[in-house]
Amino acid sequence: MKLATVVYQGNQRVGRVSTEETRIDLFAEEWSDLRTIIVAGVDPATLVVPGLSVPLSSVKLLAPFPRPHRNVICVGKNYREHAREFARSGYEAGAVAGKDVDDFPAIFSKLPSTVIAPDEPIALHPDVTQKVDYEAELAVIIGTGGRGISKENSWSHIWGYTIVNDVTARDLQKNHKQWFLGKSLDTFAPMGPWAVTADAVEATDLTVTCHVNGELRQNANTSDLIFDIPTLIETISAGITLEPGDIIATGTPAGVGIGLDPPTFLKAGDRVEITISGIGTLANTCV
Ligand code: MG
Secondary structure: OEEEEEEEOOEEEEEEEOOOOOEEEEEOHHHOOHHHHHHHOOOHHHHEEEEEEEEHHHOEEOOOOOOOOOOEEEEEOOEHHHHHHHHHHOOOOOOOOOOOOOOOOEEEEEOHHHEEOOOOOEOOOOOOOOOEEOOEEEEEEEOOOEOOOOHHHHHHHEEEEEEEEOOEEHHHHHHOOOOHHHHOOOOOEEEEEEEEEHHHOOOOOOEEEEEEOOEEEEEEEHHHEOOOHHHHHHHHHOOOOEOOOOEEEOOOOOOOHHHOOOOOOOOOOOEEEEEEOOOEEEEEEEO
């Protein structure tokens, strides 16, 4: 099931997107926040209001979580070819020669204020960075929270999935030792176009593609993750209690701008389109 957060008649609402992705069945107003639905553990199908089905084109899509309740948790260097291109690029602070793949996953986070909707503009912040890059990523949405979640139990803690573009200022990422600043500029986490429930996709076998102005830049499968989803959940939850509605972006494949020859960064007017099979397409234009 695909659940979208939208603006309907001036108000935020959540609804179920039809199989053909042409209509949305809106839920009652008290269920206008996706996290509320996840925390309550209700079957979203039971929240549909009879007679409140409208064309998808008549509402404005928001991010599934327009302002997540806490930071978006992210994973760096989680596809082999991308780890190599990042190490080669010279933008990885502290890179160790000859060791592209790390022994432990790189975990960082982005502020909730980075999140923007499908089709909302990505601000390039030319006053603070000249090296903005895209990163297409599958994002896991936590359903049942917990600490010390084992790999074996991890799948039962997942509510669903969405797409995140982990937009990054490469110069800030390199210069400030810690990735937080380069990853957390305003508008640097386009998210959507909606969330899908865990039963709707096979997360270990999803095609991830990214086009910039129609040119294919990234093309990979989530089966290529270095640290798989159970490992990520076990690692992060070892000492941090995961909460319902937490979002974990699982890392980006090869083909980002710093991996190109010559390195190519986003410029005003560029349109970034990320598609993940079984989920949908998230598209944003840079300004
Ligand atoms: Mg990333």
